[in-house]
Amino acid sequence: MSANRIYIYKRYERFWHWSQALLIIVMMITGFEIHGSYTLLGFRKAVDAHTIAAWTLLVIWAFTIFWQFTTGEWRQYVPSMKNVSAMVLYYTVGIFKEMPHPFRKTTVQKHNPLQRLAYLALLAFISPLIWGSGLLYLFYGNWAQLGIDEMFSLEGVALVHTAGAFMITAFFFIHVYLTTTGHTIFAHIKAMITGWEEVDDDHPPAAAEQGGRTPGAA
Amino acid sequence: MGRRTFDWRRWIGGALILATSMMAGAASTPAGGDLPVAAAGGKAASTADHSRFKELQGPFESGPEVTKACLACHNEAGHQVMKSVHWTWEAISPTTGKKLGKQHAANNFCGSILSNEPRCTSCHAGYGWTDKNYDFTNQNNVDCLACHDTTTTYKKIATDAGHPLYAPRELPKGSGRIVQPPDLARIAQAVGKPGRHNCGACHFNGGGGDAVKHGDLDSSLVKPPKHVDVHMSPDGENMSCADCHTFNAHQPSGSRYAATAKDTKGLDMKHEDHKRATCESCHDLRPHKNERLDNHARRVACQTCHIPEFARGGIATKVLWDWSTGGKRGPDGKPLFIQDDHGHLIYSAEKGDFKYGENVRPTYKWYNGVVHQIALTDKIDDSKILELNRVEGSASDPNARIWPFKVMVGKQPYDPVNKTLVVNHVYGQDDTAFWGNFDYAKSIKAGMDYAGLPYSGQFGFIETRMNWFITHMVAPKEDALKCRDCHTRSEDGRLAGITDLYLPGRDRNGWVDLLGGLAIIGAIGAGSIHGIARILTRRKGH
Numbered sequence: 001m002s003a004n005r006i007y008i009y010k011r012y013e014r015f016w017h018w019s020q021a022l023l024i025i026v027m028m029i030t031g032f033e034i035h036g037s038y039t040l041l042g043f044r045k046a047v048d049a050h051t052i053a054a055w056t057l058l059v060i061w062a063f064t065i066f067w068q069f070t071t072g073e074w075r076q077y078v079p080s081m082k083n084v085s086a087m088v089l090y091y092t093v094g095i096f097k098e099m100p101h102p103f104r105k106t107t108v109q110k111h112n113p114l115q116r117l118a119y120l121a122l123l124a125f126i127s128p129l130i131w132g133s134g135l136l137y138l139f140y141g142n143w144a145q146l147g148i149d150e151m152f153s154l155e156g157v158a159l160v161h162t163a164g165a166f167m168i169t170a171f172f173f174i175h176v177y178l179t180t181t182g183h184t185i186f187a188h189i190k191a192m193i194t195g196w197e198e199v200d201d202d203h204p205p206a207a208a209e210q211g212g213r214t215p216g217a218a
Numbered sequence: 219m220g221r222r223t224f225d226w227r228r229w230i231g232g233a234l235i236l237a238t239s240m241m242a243g244a245a246s247t248p249a250g251g252d253l254p255v256a257a258a259g260g261k262a263a264s265t266a267d268h269s270r271f272k273e274l275q276g277p278f279e280s281g282p283e284v285t286k287a288c289l290a291c292h293n294e295a296g297h298q299v300m301k302s303v304h305w306t307w308e309a310i311s312p313t314t315g316k317k318l319g320k321q322h323a324a325n326n327f328c329g330s331i332l333s334n335e336p337r338c339t340s341c342h343a344g345y346g347w348t349d350k351n352y353d354f355t356n357q358n359n360v361d362c363l364a365c366h367d368t369t370t371t372y373k374k375i376a377t378d379a380g381h382p383l384y385a386p387r388e389l390p391k392g393s394g395r396i397v398q399p400p401d402l403a404r405i406a407q408a409v410g411k412p413g414r415h416n417c418g419a420c421h422f423n424g425g426g427g428d429a430v431k432h433g434d435l436d437s438s439l440v441k442p443p444k445h446v447d448v449h450m451s452p453d454g455e456n457m458s459c460a461d462c463h464t465f466n467a468h469q470p471s472g473s474r475y476a477a478t479a480k481d482t483k484g485l486d487m488k489h490e491d492h493k494r495a496t497c498e499s500c501h502d503l504r505p506h507k508n509e510r511l512d513n514h515a516r517r518v519a520c521q522t523c524h525i526p527e528f529a530r531g532g533i534a535t536k537v538l539w540d541w542s543t544g545g546k547r548g549p550d551g552k553p554l555f556i557q558d559d560h561g562h563l564i565y566s567a568e569k570g571d572f573k574y575g576e577n578v579r580p581t582y583k584w585y586n587g588v589v590h591q592i593a594l595t596d597k598i599d600d601s602k603i604l605e606l607n608r609v610e611g612s613a614s615d616p617n618a619r620i621w622p623f624k625v626m627v628g629k630q631p632y633d634p635v636n637k638t639l640v641v642n643h644v645y646g647q648d649d650t651a652f653w654g655n656f657d658y659a660k661s662i663k664a665g666m667d668y669a670g671l672p673y674s675g676q677f678g679f680i681e682t683r684m685n686w687f688i689t690h691m692v693a694p695k696e697d698a699l700k701c702r703d704c705h706t707r708s709e710d711g712r713l714a715g716i717t718d719l720y721l722p723g724r725d726r727n728g729w730v731d732l733l734g735g736l737a738i739i740g741a742i743g744a745g746s747i748h749g750i751a752r753i754l755t756r757r758k759g760h
Contacts, residue, residue: 043705
């Protein structure tokens, strides 16, 4: 099979993705221990690890937000309802009939319409939920100083945070499964490691840039 | 000009420093072997050598004679002591306004001092309280030596209303062991600041014996290893009781009728109020290196984590006292006494059944500074277990913190008609005292008559509980409770009994967990089914 390769995930983006993956896995494992689901590290170490991972991810996000805006990559997350039904049809029917993927990745459009919707939901809904409740939880001891002790209850904050954690975890499993839906099982993961995505030549995408390193990569 | 001016201030300052350091050097050299014995805990040396006062050369015939000699110089001391709870055995609760103290408050140990004075008042800071007509205004009856003896040879004997022995006596009667009276002159010449044996003589033996009452106070604290008490251990801070329980004009600090539930002032290094025997008065409000632990102090007393168990010094404390079984006789017709394998009395005809505990896990309760102590004359509700000193507080009370308690289980006589507790006359050489006649009908009647309290003539036994603050025997920090001791779903969790707050690691919402769990299972399940379908359809296609 001949293939064109396009450089789709830039170096910072890959660093961001994998460090975030590691931190989220750490937070899932320690978070559910803090929740009382099992005992692994012990409550205190779990809390410490969870807290350190959270702060680390916040710092990485600060850099990432800067990166998204300076590179214009934020546009990758602008949703569009166009072709969503084609994506749904592909995942429910086409994939089993080895029909071609309706979406072609390009450097300017690397997320398919369903992905855009999913990431937007993650960013606009789950993320504020879990970060907001997480920071409130973290600063529970300072509520009185901050003058917010009448506005929140520890129980409410904890429940919202737990609900967010369940959503992230469910997302995590679906996300990991969907990485196997490339033209080979590990194609997507390989792309996220190397940055290079192989684009199948048998079905050339209409708007694909023909290979080559994209200028402006960070 | 200025450069050439002779700096006289520097020279005088230097000379002063030199002179002071020489004096300090001289003071640190022992003046001879005849210095008074230093009190335990390394007290500062006194400015007076009492052994050279002619007033203290003796001989002294009695305790009050010594007191008279003390008060000749310490002319405020008697009046100060007579205002203190150590003398009055009476206290007004600062929170409830109720008149309490040993004279009025009920307990589930020995009962009331009324009609039993000569035995109970062996721990009175005075002499001669033999009956209810005691003169509380006679300063010569203040006992200075109980607290200020540094020789450890002064002992108030159990049955003489606060007096020590003045002549040799066989103790216990029939044992053939002759006990010599203490040398009052020698003791008077060696007075000093109170050490742990002074306080301990009574406070370690509360309830009638070593370790019986408190659970966190017993004779192991005379010389405890560090793991028993970091503050009092000679290997630790080597502090004595009064280092925390500061006294001002003979008034002690720290009261169980109104223990400070939450110290918001912190350091008291100058002892400006002499009222707080709190952890915070030395350790301040945020003593941990970890901010998260400091934040816990808002809702959790220091003692809760730092005293993981009480009665840790190898001496068992009484945890149950059931008076209702008292009075049994053995097959020989003699009053029955049974000891367990450890030599603990588990049944006494005089007192009933006992249970003991060592290394006991405390019971945790909210406490906001208010104790509702039952007095002897209070109407009680006999339809349920009677809590003799309910501590007030809840999660919604900002002044409350979670505190550790020894909860003493008791069963004691009461009047089921008048609904009051009763005075039981236990001690005395007469035909009504329970310890000798073993007849509750007679002993309770005698006690109530003596006290002048209304009594229906009927008695029953009511189950009671009493809360004892656990604040001593602070363990090394390595032995403090761990996060997981409370933050756990285990029913064995330390705070399993405190359910009016959300405790991370223990509490959860069933709906959130159910729906969340289903979401995760759904995600994994959907992925798996989709994946399997892909594998199957691929095989078909090729």
